[in-house]
Amino acid sequence: MTKIPLDIGDYADIKPVYDMLNNCAEGFKKYCILLTAVEIGIFDRLVVPQTIRDISHELKTDLNIISNVCEALKIMGLVFERSGLYENTEISNLFLRTDSPLAQHNVLKNLQSGLRLWENLPKILKEGPITLSEEKFFANNLIHSLADEALCGELQRTVSIIAELPEFKKAKRLLDLGGGHGLYAIAFTKINPDLVAHVYDFPGVIDDTRKYIEKYEAERVKVISGNFFADDIGEEYDVIFFSSNPGGKNPRIVPRIYESLKKNGLFINKHCFYSKGEGSKNILLDIEWNLTTFEGVQKGNKVYTFNGDLFYDEYIELLEKYFSIINIVDSPDFTGYPLSKIGDTLDSKIIIASRC
Numbered sequence: 519m520t521k522i523p524l525d526i527g528d529y530a531d532i533k534p535v536y537d538m539l540n541n542c543a544e545g546f547k548k549y550c551i552l553l554t555a556v557e558i559g560i561f562d563r564l565v566v567p568q569t570i571r572d573i574s575h576e577l578k579t580d581l582n583i584i585s586n587v588c589e590a591l592k593i594m595g596l597v598f599e600r601s602g603l604y605e606n607t608e609i610s611n612l613f614l615r616t617d618s619p620l621a622q623h624n625v626l627k628n629l630q631s632g633l634r635l636w637e638n639l640p641k642i643l644k645e646g647p648i649t650l651s652e653e654k655f656f657a658n659n660l661i662h663s664l665a666d667e668a669l670c671g672e673l674q675r676t677v678s679i680i681a682e683l684p685e686f687k688k689a690k691r692l693l694d695l696g697g698g699h700g701l702y703a704i705a706f707t708k709i710n711p712d713l714v715a716h717v718y719d720f721p722g723v724i725d726d727t728r729k730y731i732e733k734y735e736a737e738r739v740k741v742i743s744g745n746f747f748a749d750d751i752g753e754e755y756d757v758i759f760f761s762s763n764p765g766g767k768n769p770r771i772v773p774r775i776y777e778s779l780k781k782n783g784l785f786i787n788k789h790c791f792y793s794k795g796e797g798s799k800n801i802l803l804d805i806e807w808n809l810t811t812f813e814g815v816q817k818g819n820k821v822y823t824f825n826g827d828l829f830y831d832e833y834i835e836l837l838e839k840y841f842s843i844i845n846i847v848d849s850p851d852f853t854g855y856p857l858s859k860i861g862d863t864l865d866s867k868i869i870i871a872s873r874c
């Protein structure tokens with residue numbers, strides 16, 4: 519028989535545990551409200567003021583629940599209410615309205631698929647990571663999420679750094695290697711009127727790249743489909759831009775990039791690097807990184823690492839055999855606001871090097 523702990527000295531302070539649980543529960547509930555509001559289109563409606571009854575009628579939702587959801591959105595700072603009329607706050611208009619140029623819907627979707635993976639943590643712990651096709655992983659929302667995210671500071675800041683380079687100003691032919699959405703290539707052609715840019719990616723991703731090219735009417739952006747570990751990447755480029763890629767720290771790619779550049783051509787590498795002996799940059803991202811594994815490319819233990827990657831000093835040493843390094847820019851100078859799911863700002867660097 520288990521004795522019921524009835525004495526005053528039998529209990530201990532539960533606060534640390536309940537504080538943690540409350541935090542988790544509150545975060546999860548707010549996340550569900552936000553996701554639902556986006557999914558049912560509340561922020562698309564509340565561009566103009568509406569009563570709860572209008573919202574409920576138009577969205578065909580339960581009147582009481584939607585009334586509470588709107589109240590919660592008000593507390594979260596996403597809508598405001600005046601005389602019974604609800605309306606988007608400025609941040610909702612900017613980031614949560616579907617047709618806003620800075621809409622973050624793909625980031626939310628990506629966050630959702632990441633959290634679904636986390637639900638499998640007990641199974642993955644026992645049975646190992648879920649194997650995914652790398653091409654499908656990127657095509658299935660990740661590049662769209664990266665695109666939404668890039669448009670909120672990182673793209674503009676990165677492009678403004680590159681735009682200052684005299685070699686870029688003269689460039690006529692650029693390769694955006696593993697370019698995904700192609701927004702960097704698109705932006706580069708918008709600021710250099712003589713530039714033709716080529717976005718290189720897997721065939722399944724390139725179909726989506728084309729949609730971005732069309733959306734932003736980027737006539738001088740072309741696509742090349744292939745696998746840069748196995749296939750030809752082309753030649754005679756003035757600039758090769760390489761950002762957030764599995765090959766970003768891989769020594770095999772460096773001589774190939776060298777070969778594909780013209781003399782004095784620029785290699786711009788934008789990646790998250792590790793120093794020898796460095797611990798975790800973010801333990802939650804490390805765990806998430808290892809919930810999945812890619813067919814064909816083996817991931818390392820820490821977020822954004824792959825087997826065969828070089829440490830930062832080793833990579834620089836290798837680069838210096840082929841290139842002269844012009845500048846290295848650290849992440850606070852070019853990244854946007856960090857997002858914990860993506861975490862791309864973690865000690866990223868832009869290494870700008872010129873082919874010797």
Ligand SMILES: C[S@@+](CC[C@H](N)C(=O)[O-])C[C@H]1O[C@@H](n2cnc3c(N)ncnc32)[C@H](O)[C@@H]1O
Nearest residue numbers: 656664696697698719720723745746747761762
């Ligand atoms: C994390 S995304 C980065 C996209 C973009 N460069 C950026 O910085 O936002 C990585 C991209 O590289 C592509 N990629 C990964 N491995 C590749 C390979 N072996 N060959 C071609 N593309 C590859 C992916 O499909 C994806 O579009």
